[in-house]
Amino acid sequence: MTDIRHIAAASCNYTTFDAVIVGSGAAGSIVARTLAEKGCRVAVLEYGGLVSPGAMHGPHQAAYSKALTSTGAADGNPWTACCVGGGMQFYNAITFRYRQSDLSASQYLGTDMEIDWPITIQDLEPCYSQIEHLMEIGGTNGHASYPASPRGVILSNAMQELGIRPRQIPLAIRAPSNSSGCIKCSACDELVCPTEARASVLARNILDDSGLPGAISVLYGCFVNRIEIRSDGRAEALECYVPFSTELIRIPVERVVICANAIQSAALMLRSKSKHAPHGIGNDSDLVGRGLSFKISGYSVGYLDPADCGSDALASHWGPHATVYTDEFYEHSDVPCRFGGLIYEANLLSPSENIGRVRLHYIAGDEPWSHNRLVLDDVADRYGIPYVRFEYKNSENDHARIGFLADRADDILLHLGARRIEREPSSHAKGSSHLHGTMRAGCDPRRSVVDICGRVHGSTNIYVMDGSVMNFAGNSNPTHTIMANARRMALSLK
Template sequence: MTTIRHISAASCDYTDFDAIVVGSGPSGSIAARTLAERGHRVAVLEYGGLVSPGAMYGPHQAAYSRAFTSSDGPADGNPWTACGVGGGMQFYNAITLRYRQADLSASRYLATDMEVDWPITLQDLEPFYAEIEHLLEVSGSNGFPSYPASSRGLLLSNAMRALGIRPKRIPLAIRPPGTSKGCIVCSACDELACPTEAKASVLARNILDDSALPGTISVLYGCFVNRIALRNDATAEALECYVPLSSELIRIPVGKVIVCANAVQTAALMLRSKSAYAPKGIGNGSDLVGRGLSFKISGYSVGHMESAGCDAAALAPHWGTHATVYTDEFYEHVDVPCGFGGLIYEANFPSPHGNAGLVRLHYIAGEEPWSHNRVVLDEAVDPDGIPRIRFEYANSQNDCARIGFLADRADEILRHLGAGRIEREPFAHSKGSSHLHGTMRAGSDPGTSVVDSCGRIHGFTNIHVMDGSVMNFAGNSNPTHTIMANARRMAMSLDRRET
């Protein structure tokens, strides 16, 4: 049975582990499981603790440090997905879409000063998508029932069809209402840790459970990995960690380290790991670590529904999932600037009563990855003495045109639905988000990439990265499914090469 405990309560001998995984989110957990399936003894280090069922993201995450986003403003950026065992999956909206080949070869649409195309194809990911869909019990796949459209989703579907836009049902990693251990529609579940485990997560779907595996997984939380210490042969020797509970500094020896801390924190860890062998940080010989930072361009339009002549479903509170209906009509479309758009989907507010009289749409696409968009370490330090993170980030004209096009289409849908007034929420993606990508780019050339196609850092023998930071283009849809599938692919490749 997997042990999950605070690191201060652990009495393990770290030399007993074959691999250390940094981060217990979707990528770290599936990488750990993949290795344990093959008999490895794996330790997973996590900064945050266990998340209480029913916890909301905002209050939970408020205790963790923020990032600077301007030269003279407060630390108002979000450098985390979520701090806790299971990572962002504890609070995500469970949208589980696959990427398309266009996401992996976006250079046909976008031109930047960085490599945009992934060093793999969609065919490389497809078997792992199927495995993840089975593990997460994704609706509409592997014989799992489809998740029914919400009453608002049905209204949006009708409005889309009237405009010649094809609506689709969103594949959700949530057991539908009325099924075994299904959703009880207790709330609008975005940013909520599911209290019943109907929504898939690392823990709810036993991804970290090693009881039926030949190897073992030990999860040690309450540990911040500050630095990777090197031997002079380009090999990781130990992780230098800080335990906030006891203000203790500990050193954990490693045979193999797999970093899955998210695209911001992974890059920051490499930049903090300077040494005589890596004077600019691990993997940063070509000054690429942290560059190509991508949050996804995204925004929301809110339709204020008039009571006269409006369907009652649009006026009532919404209980249930964040989204059930979307359109990919403008994913690749000649009318979109650059020909490359993204998704528009139903996006209910977290508070059920906050939806009364309102219908909200989200539009999302991957931004152009430019080298001037990056993660850097600031001179200021947090209360624990860790350098603060700074985002240097600005969207291109193409980004602005593409997201503007999607916003206009969303507004058209809401007008047709009967919205008397439409408001666009201020764009906030430049402050960071739960979609973090692109700071440890993958490829075969060390001059243009940081890791190879299997996640090993160029020039280092036992340091691997398997999270969203290796995504050369962020993709035009929600990334959790792809991050997990790609992490499993890389972990399986690592296992074949090194055992």
Template sequence: MPESGDKVTFSTRKEVDFVIIGSGASGGVIARELSTQGFDVVVLEQGEYRTAKDFNHDEFAVLFGGELMNHPGWSDPQTFRATEKETARVTPGGLPPALYARGVGGSSVHFSANYWRFHESDFKERSMFGPMKGTGFADWPISYEELEPYYTKVDWECGVSGQVGPFDAPRSRPYPMPPLPVKSSGVLFEKGASAIGLHPQPAPMAILSQPFNGRPPCMHCGFCMGFGCEANAKSSTLASMIPIAEASGHCEIRPLSTVYKIDTNDQGRVTQVLYYDVDGQQQAQKAKAVVLAANGAETPRLLFLSASSMFPDGLANSSGVVGKYLMGNGHSLISAAFEHPLNEFKSVQVTRICHDFYENDPSRGFYGGGGLDARPYLDATPIFYSMRGLPPGKPRWGQEFKANLAHYYTHKMSVLGSTTSVPLARNNITLDPDHKDEKGRAAIRMTYLDHEDDLAMAAFLQDKAVQIMEAAGASEIWRHPIEGGTIQAHLLGTCRMGDDPKTSVVDKYHRAHDVPNLFICDGSSFVSSGRGQPTMTIQALAFRAAEHIAGFARRGEI
């Protein structure tokens, strides 16, 4: 990895080649790709610039205090409602509905790092299965084949460990390193799944199993999900992309910079990006072009906040679909206990997965597909476990509670099912009319109610998960209720990609149909939801977008 020398800084008055809004899974990749090709880039990131040494295992601060998620400067509430008939409310005392990390590297810093590629079918299910009435079910304007080289870039440039499984789409190159060592949950999952005729496989993870690009392998500390990696073994853009971007001498990462408007001129072109700096002062960075990569909730919010007389319904929103078709991936969970210790608090979340039910199968009677994985889920860390880890019906306090806490912590695992989400216009991100942050920016309002097929698929996977754990010899199995999602960590579909400017926000190169020098690339670009692990595809899109954007810039086509 290149050493960061003197870091470049740009004057806000200098018109840089690109401003990238967001430094996460997508923004970090695009920053690296554009800056290493010689373009001057300013990355505006609302969170802090933490590095590996700033991360810790403090569950109270990180998971309960939201250390990696809170806005660093002021309160920025969000509201939720299931349908537009309801008045959206700030969830009292709980997690925000749109769950993402703030800080350089974005949510790639605190994610669990499951890196499933999409299948060929994910891009063309509308053609394969026909229309779904009343939904936004559609094909992507690109194919798996077009995206494959960029999936391979993610594998080899960010660092993904894995082993090809029986259902995987074709790949042009092997994984750069073998899968991480299997955990007891993975062994039991593999045993149970194989016993009932399924085909479990090692989990592809954006976590290093071997030294790679100057970074060390995973030390199996167990603090992945929700935490930053102290070893730089997790392939966040903070660890894998940002250092290279900075070393190019063409990229300034500007943290604690909260964008509130993308300014356009009377030709309908973006001219500058307005933001609040570390002191809460208003700043404006001039740019020839802007790449918006702020995540599937913040991206539509910012487009709405950037409305003007020329763009009265929000920037790049002549189609009216900005914010719509939010997809979060459905989930189902079961837990199981075994005779001997598993010690799931050690190492990464997931070491084995099952993709036998990935493809849509009309004979099930509903649309959908999904994957299963074995993991500790929220039980890896002691406080969360103590509050929600025991089977239902067990005492919540007293001697028996104490004895059960001691038993289940080491003897328990869970199986998570992750599913498709049908794209629905009723599920969306809009600006809340009643709630604002302290700077007057309208709050993110999420409206979300799962499609009945999504819940049916989640229930289908839950049944399979129970069968797997039974076949693995679990002494106890319990199901967690399948409920409509009220918190979404996967923020997908809200500025969908398409060929038709009337029904999509960006074209197949991520250029906004309405604004020639505005590109949008993050989870918002998705047309369909995949099967519950979107970051690999977000990053493949980012590598591909960056290549095209650089080409446009070189040819004077921006």
């Protein structure tokens, strides 16, 4: 049984919950479901509310505080999305699995932090399969792959002619051939799917599943300000702010699982300073907030004459953001450090924007350095919450690796017949939907914040199970892996 309501309308006895989860996105929702499968009673606290079908990401997020960046301006993105269901309400449904090289990237990269994950890809395998079943990911468990778009077809042909192997992207979108499949109502990116063809934690009943033996209560409109702990490091309660009523409420906890994203989870720990945790919870080694990673990424846009490729291929685009990619340069001797990433089709937000244009996205994991971090600023927002400030600078290896992928993307567009190519100014250093690091996982408390099951070192009942525990960001889109790893950790909870 699942109950979703504004916290002001709830009449909960919080002492009856076996766990309280902070954040209802990809990680928090799968943790809640995993615990409910065990018969647990779970509360999920979410800052944002329910979003309507067809809502756009930009206008929705405008109400929430930005982060301060190196420019001194509040132009950073410390959220994926503030809403029930989190960023999956707006994402593009690209659901890659990571590879062992993503979990053991020290064979290619070297920094002043632990890079390798304390687990192997085999540890994630059963959870990947379970997520693929729940999300109906194309090409898995008998679910049809989403067909390539007209642009995807011409990109595939161009790649093959260059000796580059194209592939179909695994999408968590029901194919148009399905009776409840995609109807191509728009260019599908940064909007809430109006038909539920695209998977989310709500559209696929990951949160709201009446068949679960336990119970989930999602309480939104609640910002978790700090965690109160005892002298032994055990969490006693959460101090929460309710903007609707401007009141502070205290929620007692048996155990707390933080899944607020790599920015907000670390910020919560830093805000939780006390005489028992003078530097913040889990921060005895000054690691909370460090190793901040956004993924290095960029876009190239090729301008073509429709007569060169066929008018249908370069007409307005309706449907998924991306259908075709290449992983030719994921691990490749020609790439700087021999470790690259992905290049894939990336259609623009509005169908008409795509007329005469082909856009490619390139993406790779950034090197995690301790100087890349978030801190709490002295300035607070209108609710009295300190602004998050990013201190972030890419390494020479980052620039070389993303530059190589950009050049290969341009090669594809030139071969396609692009008469002009423009590279969009990169803005990944301001944050994005790919947020990683800041609460690193490992066995040694001097080198990590949480253990391999997400438990904060030095605490018996505080856990972190989102993208913040990722020691290396990985070279592909993280949603599938964040969910699989969160489920792996949640399964270990007794």
